[in-house]
Amino acid sequence: MIVVDSSALIAILFEEPEKKAFQNIIAGDDRCVMSAVNAHETATVLRLRHSLAAVAFDLYGKGINARARLNLSDCAAYALAKTMNAPLLFKGDDFTETDLRSRL
Numbered sequence: 001m002i003v004v005d006s007s008a009l010i011a012i013l014f015e016e017p018e019k020k021a022f023q024n025i026i027a028g029d030d031r032c033v034m035s036a037v038n039a040h041e042t043a044t045v046l047r048l049r050h051s052l053a054a055v056a057f058d059l060y061g062k063g064i065n066a067r068a069r070l071n072l073s074d075c076a077a078y079a080l081a082k083t084m085n086a087p088l089l090f091k092g093d094d095f096t097e098t099d100l101r102s103r104l
Contacts, residue, residue, distance in 0.1 A: 001031040006041040009034070013042075014049070052079035060098050068097035 004026065011018045026032050047054035056078040060068035070078060074094060081088040087101040095102065
């Protein structure tokens, strides 16, 4: 088992020089864990570096926007559709409260 710090995950995600070495270490271990605090720090760094999924949660997330109530997976779908400037196919009405185009 190996404990992964947010700095290692950020290095992988942003293709820093240590990326390949960190990926090999993680792939070679039988189990990787990360503390909730480190997961939060990673999300904070991603938000600061323009993560559209984090921005979506800030705008439309459950507990923040009473009408849209997007969960983590919803925010990922939102980010992909927004980044690709593509309509989103979905069921329900959560996304109707966002700025996305729909394919319904």
